[in-house]
Amino acid sequence: xxxxxxxxxxxxxxxxxxxxxxxxxxxxxxxxxxxxxxxxxxxxxxxxxxxxxxxxxxxxxxxxxxxxxxxxxxxxxxxxxxx
Amino acid sequence: xxxxxxxxxxxxxxxxxxxxxxxxxxxxxxxxxxxxxxxxxxxxxxxxxxxxxxxxxxxxxxxxxxxxxxxxxxxxxxxxxxxxxxxxxxxxxxxxxxxxxxxxxxxxxxxxxxxxxxxx
Numbered sequence: 001x002x003x004x005x006x007x008x009x010x011x012x013x014x015x016x017x018x019x020x021x022x023x024x025x026x027x028x029x030x031x032x033x034x035x036x037x038x039x040x041x042x043x044x045x046x047x048x049x050x051x052x053x054x055x056x057x058x059x060x061x062x063x064x065x066x067x068x069x070x071x072x073x074x075x076x077x078x079x080x081x082x083x
Numbered sequence: 084x085x086x087x088x089x090x091x092x093x094x095x096x097x098x099x100x101x102x103x104x105x106x107x108x109x110x111x112x113x114x115x116x117x118x119x120x121x122x123x124x125x126x127x128x129x130x131x132x133x134x135x136x137x138x139x140x141x142x143x144x145x146x147x148x149x150x151x152x153x154x155x156x157x158x159x160x161x162x163x164x165x166x167x168x169x170x171x172x173x174x175x176x177x178x179x180x181x182x183x184x185x186x187x188x189x190x191x192x193x194x195x196x197x198x199x200x201x202x203x
Contacts, residue, residue: 001093005092005093008096009096009100011103012099012100012102013103015102015103015104015107016102016103019107025169026169027112027165028115031112031116031165032119034119034161034165035123038123038126039099039123041127042095042099042123045127045150046092046134048134049092049134052138057150060150061146061150061153064150064154064157065153065157068160068161071162071164072164074165075164075165075167075169076168078165078168078169
C-alpha cells in the first residue's frame with residue numbers, strides 16, 4: 001500500500017514542480033517550492049514506514065525546519081525586492 | 084493495526100496530491116496558496132499517525148509528534164508571511180471592500196477620521 005502512496009505523492013510533486021518552473025511571479029515559485037518541501041517530508045515518512053524502521057525519521061525534523069526558514073526568508077526577500 | 088496505518092498513509096498521500104493538483108489548476112496566487120499550504124499539512128499529520136502506528140517504536144512516536152507540531156506551527160506562519168509579502172506585487176480580484184488598502188492609506192496620510200468610519 002505504501003507504493004500507492006508514493007505514486008500519489010509523485011503526482012502531487014509533479015504539480016508543485018510545474019508551479020515552481022512556470023509560476024508567473026516569484027511568489028508562485030515560492031508556493032511551488034514550499035509544497036515540494038512538504039511532499040519530500042511526507043515521502044521520507046512514507047519510506048520509513050515502508051522500510052519499517054524509524055532510523056530516517058530524524059531527517060524529517062531538519063527538512064521541516066529548513067523548509068520553514070526558506071519560505072520565510074524568501075518572503076522577506078520578496079517584500080524588499082518586489083515581484 | 085496494519086490496515087489502519089495503510090489507510091492513513093494512503094489518505095495522507097492523496098491529500099498531498101490534491102494540494103499539488105490545486106497548485107496547478109487554481110487561477111491566482113492566493114487560491115494556489117489555499118491549496119498548497121493547507122492540504123499537505125493535513126496530509127502530513129495523517130501520514131505521521133499512520134507511520135507511527137506502522138513503525139511502533141518510542142523514537143518514531145516522539146519524533147513524529149515533534150514533526151507534526153513543528154509543521155502545524157510553521158506552515159501557517161510561512162503562508163502568512165508569503166501572502167503578506169506578495170500582496171503589493173500581485174493584483175487579485177477581491178470579492179469585498181478593500182479594507183486593508185483603505186487602512187494603509189489612512190495610516191500614511193495621518194488622517195485618522197478615515198480609520199474610524201464604519202465598514203461598509
